[in-house]
């Protein structure tokens with residue numbers, strides 16, 4: 001039951017009824033407020049008091065083409081008028097067929113088979129299930145285990161969460177799906193001392209840890225390795241040179257599927273439709289979501305190779321897996337129109353042409369004592385904050401709490417920059433703005449961060 005008359009006090013209604021995701025609610029329970037965003041235009045969003053903020057995170061790595069595209073709204077309305085819903089459960093509709101054909105055209109190698117979901121976690125879940133069924137059909141039923149990397153986030157369904165490598169997010173829901181194992185990620189800033197000056201050797205070392213984990217678990221028990229092209233959680237870890245080449249060789253040698261989880265990295269975030277193309281590897285499966293529609297409606301996708309689909313072309317073999325809303329006609333139509341915008345406005349080229357300038361601009365911040373590292377690729381960067389730059393000493397939990405939650409998050413918001421201050425690994429600020437922007441916006445981001453970060457040390 002509502003305690004306030006409906007529509008009269010949104011803050012009170014939020015306090016009383018809204019359950020936000022991954023969020024603490026204690027400040028609301030004690031009378032605090034939540035930012036309420038009412039509209040977006042280009043790379044800006046506006047709150048209910050009309051204040052403008054720079055959307056430095058594209059919502060949540062989603063709104064790559066920018067806010068306020070009326071063209072996408074019109075496509076939605078038209079599709080809803082023509083055919084609002086039809087499932088893909090043994091039937092098809094035009095937008096899903098057209099989008100599947102288009103995505104297969106962007107994907108590398110023989111990744112030609114497109115299975116739609118409504119988001120990234122469901123795409124990861126689908127890939128996990130496909131990997132298991134694949135090996136059962138292949139006469140290797142013991143191959144069920146999955147390897148992923150330290151600190152990686154792969155979603156919240158119980159299978160995807162089992163692959164996720166963030167203990168605090170998993171513990172409340174255990175036991176999860178068994179049989180997932182971790183290897184080191186590619187955080188070069190915190191690489192073992194012996195690789196301090198040699199990123200390539202570090203990459204090969206990190207790839208070998210996957211081989212080692214397969215050996216430790218037993219090659220007959222391992223089905224798949226899930227990796228992001230650039231790992232988000234922990235603060236943007238790009239792959240060192242040679243890393244994916246070696247991982248691909250290892251997966252081939254042990255008959256283990258390589259899943260490229262591009263929930264964030266696809267659709268322009270790194271500068272191509274699929275980021276495996278940016279880094280020159282061909283996975284067995286791509287999972288993605290987020291910017292496929294630039295967030296105008298939810299849609300996710302799992303793209304599998306011909307080899308993985310082939311058994312399903314025979315007899316009554318079926319992938320008993322599906323989502324009512326997977327590949328929704330309105331979502332598929334919006335994805336097509338969103339990708340038209342990408343091509344018409346050369347958005348991937350914009351990222352390719354400007355990524356280095358973005359990184360150089362952000363790297364100016366390394367003159368601040370608190371900034372230890374600026375890393376990433378494309379329009380996707382993490383800025384690691386440190387207590388002592390010379391030793392790379394990080395903050396303890398209590399300092400991190402004060403720095404990120406009590407100071408940085410509200411201070412950046414106050415300064416008009418929406419981005420993420422994240423402490424799932426060492427403290428980082430993460431940036432993933434709409435891919436429409438250029439140098440003047442890079443400068444704005446840098447100067448806003450500079451003024452807030454310059455104050456930060458004194459707040460710990």
Ligand SMILES: Cc1ncc(COP(=O)(O)O)c(C=O)c1O
Nearest residue numbers: 119120121153154155261263289
């Ligand atoms: C790499 C990766 N995989 C999976 C997911 C889960 O996606 P969703 O929230 O759409 O379920 C995310 C979400 O951020 C992600 O970054």
